[in-house]
Amino acid sequence: MRNLTDHVPTLSVPAVRRAATTVSTRAVAAGTAVPQVHPADLGLAAASAPLQSRRPRRTAVPDVVRTGKVFGGVVTTTCSLETAAVQRLACDPDIELIALRPHVLLYPRQGGGMVPQAFVPDLVARRRDGSVLAVALAWTWERDRTGTDRIRDEGAVRAGYAELGVGFEVWTEARLFARQARLNHARMLREHTREEAGGTGAADLARARDAISRIGFPTTVGQVHRRLRFACRRGVSRTLAAIMALAMAGEVSLDLRKPLDGASAIKRGTLR
Known part of the structure; x- marks a missing residue:
């Protein structure tokens, strides 16, 4: 999970930047900021593509996961943590659709403020009952700025998703790999x-x-x-x-x- 406030201009989809500017302008005019997502369908439409291309580390191990629950039936993951997360969702009978980094959440800054923060979830899954879960992946040993922001903004991101009726969870290797080993x-x-x-x-x-x-x-x-x-x-x-x-x-x-x-x-x- 990453606080992407400083990285919105680098997202590969120009529409995300336009959405952030539009929401920021509306927030200033209204005197408040409310959570919003772009695209509005949470990126779960068949034509959607990942909003951000993650740059894997040199030590990352990419993999290919084949499952009918992702668009096209196959997805290329960038690291073992992402692979385990996709496999876990693919093996869950309650999950019917999985998408990687399909949308950007614009949420109010903690402590107030009208300029929205931007967050791109690693995975989004839709259950058969129609409910949606957004997932952020994080290694427990991360202690850089990304890790600090992850801890600082987790509550705000969860609150933003809750207001939109979307669940939010943070998965680490401790949870994923332990469960995956049992499965x-x-x-x-x-x-x-x-x-x-x-x-x-x-x-x-x-x-x-x-x-x-x-x-x-x-x-x-x-x-x-x-x-x-x-x-x-x-x-x-x-x-x-x-x-x-x-x-x-x-x-x-x-x-x-x-x-x-x-x-x-x-x-x-x-x-x-």
Whole structure:
């Protein structure tokens, strides 16, 4: 998240500069400044393009994310933080549209004043219920002027968006990468065990189902494995495949957001 007051003239879209001048003139005439966005549709129209081309640092790692939730089905991110943010939104079933830096928010300066400040969000997402979320990305270790402005203006930016009926959040690597790691773990487990679970024999499924019913809920992967006593080198794999097959069928619940080991809980319910 950046305070872009000093950078509005460098934005790649001249309309943003004209909008800032117009709003500033109106604010002076009215004696007040009210939050506004340009374009008015929050940049969520199909013809919209990013208002600002971010200059990645030398250490930045660009990436390509393909998802039907962005215009054109593909977006090029400028750093790992942006990549993780786009992936998180793309995996959220409540999100239907994602746009990168699609609009500029003009909001009143904290402490009063009629000259509006300008802010460009890193991401904007529209939910299926029609609500909109603006997201600012920030590394926690930033201590330069940008980081100082981020802390100073966060309240004013949030208040400006709230007045327009738009949600606002600041995401850091601590939140994004921790969650992304859990999601990746869950996806990898599903994909890795899908073939084995799909090919699990009826006898193994019946034995696993019987073992769980005899032990009762809740139980653990280790308890079920000891009860099954598969006599082969792939005994653990057969146990996991059978448990995953039951979980995918909705017969048991596993929390795949955590590492899967012998202490992993097996509960009544559906796969999480």
